Amino acid sequence: MKTFETVMRVQYYDTDKMQVVHHANYIRYFESARTEYLREEGIAYSEIEKCGVQIPILGVNAKYHVPAVYDELISISCRIVKLGFATMEIEYEIRNSETGELHVTGRTRHGIVDENYKPVALKKKCPAAYEKLQQLYKRDKEADE
């Protein structure tokens, strides 16, 4: 899975007394990576919000392989694995940036809603973003085959 990678350094405040990254913080890393991924592809989430659209999380799962430690450089790759009318799914891999050792894998499922949390067609509310997401989805899918 090599579609997109963002590199981050594990912060002190991300660790807990088990001496490793607290498990809930990987869910935050997913979000950081997802945002960078979309921005990199020309889809700034702040722009989507300006269309009156939000992309809240409907579900998340994460599988913890080996913990990441303080000061470590980690790479987070992500790709769109589903794109529906008003839903989207993204997959993630968190690895050590240098060794490639696998830390965490996961997936988030998103709704596409307006400011009242009602499902909306992104295609209508934010056609430019929709177009790019479609292209991205196709590209990621082909990369995978």
Place this chain on the structure above:
Amino acid sequence: MKTFETVMRVQYYDTDKMQVVHHANYIRYFESARTEYLREEGIAYSEIEKCGVQIPILGVNAKYHVPAVYDELISISCRIVKLGFATMEIEYEIRNSETGELHVTGRTRHGIVDENYKPVALKKKCPAAYEKLQQLYKRDKEADE
């Protein structure tokens, strides 16, 4: 699912600019509830650590139904749904304390390891805690039937 409930109030710092609890924070609420659940049953996690045992998370999943908001009182129920040689699974429900409206459901899968992250038999390292977990697991299972 009524085995155990802990009540918490949603803090300002738990919210994000979508005006609701940030999704990663529910994973923290799971942890708070799990800790209280075990403590309530006479199994303080700090005591388990004194046996040289840690119970790291191997996996988590969460399904977000309706977002919780600032200042809301929420109830988190949890129960043990699997107890193996060196693994354990716990299920959670987060609801509004007053109306019972369902916010989030989820499950965490845990390993039972020593200080070098090697799987250990809790039964040997920390027999008192093991005994109580067994009783808890049986009780939660019966409550469910």
Place this chain on the structure above:
Amino acid sequence: MKTFETVMRVQYYDTDKMQVVHHANYIRYFESARTEYLREEGIAYSEIEKCGVQIPILGVNAKYHVPAVYDELISISCRIVKLGFATMEIEYEIRNSETGELHVTGRTRHGIVDENYKPVALKKKCPAAYEKLQQLYKRDKEADE
């Protein structure tokens, strides 16, 4: 300083790899205590927001004495030490709930602003809350003398 105390338990996710509470989290504890203090006195912050008023922080300072540890019960006391036209200052003490050992002391300085971050007279926008804050301020001041 005995005006008001809220009791909390240190969570696992509050700790860092130094095995103690991460220093930024005490600033969050200040906020939790401040909210409970005001609520206890009949001033729910969510009610103030409904008047179109926000009370953002203009400044904070904290002095760290002895670190708090995982699973510890801590008491946070707070009291209003200044109340001006559109500003307020609150002082905090975080102690071990049982031994009274002092962990952290601090102070926050707040503005009172409308939704556009312009200073407003709480007295006009939210007279009930203003009246209560005044009483609280006087009581805390007398308690101190």
Place this chain on the structure above:
Amino acid sequence: MKTFETVMRVQYYDTDKMQVVHHANYIRYFESARTEYLREEGIAYSEIEKCGVQIPILGVNAKYHVPAVYDELISISCRIVKLGFATMEIEYEIRNSETGELHVTGRTRHGIVDENYKPVALKKKCPAAYEKLQQLYKRDKEADE
């Protein structure tokens, strides 16, 4: 103040329902910047820990000027303003990366301690790091004059 700058992007999870960065998170930004500053100068905090030395915070203060918002690129500058036997003070400025608008200023005061939280002479325990900190302190001081 131009000694060192680290650039970060404000994350969604850093914001709160006031639509801006939660005030406690700037204290975390201070830490990220401090770590990068020291690393950049050849003093990795993880290396200091390997000498058996920790540099906990004894005190912090922050003054909030204008809030930073989601997705904003911010620059955090920092410099050593005091370096004593077993203490150190660092000053920070957080600005918008592009406009230079001032968000937050602050200062942290640190102890230099061993694993039992006893003050230690960094000069003895970790002479290489001490030497570099001295040079840094002098350079920052001269830059300021």
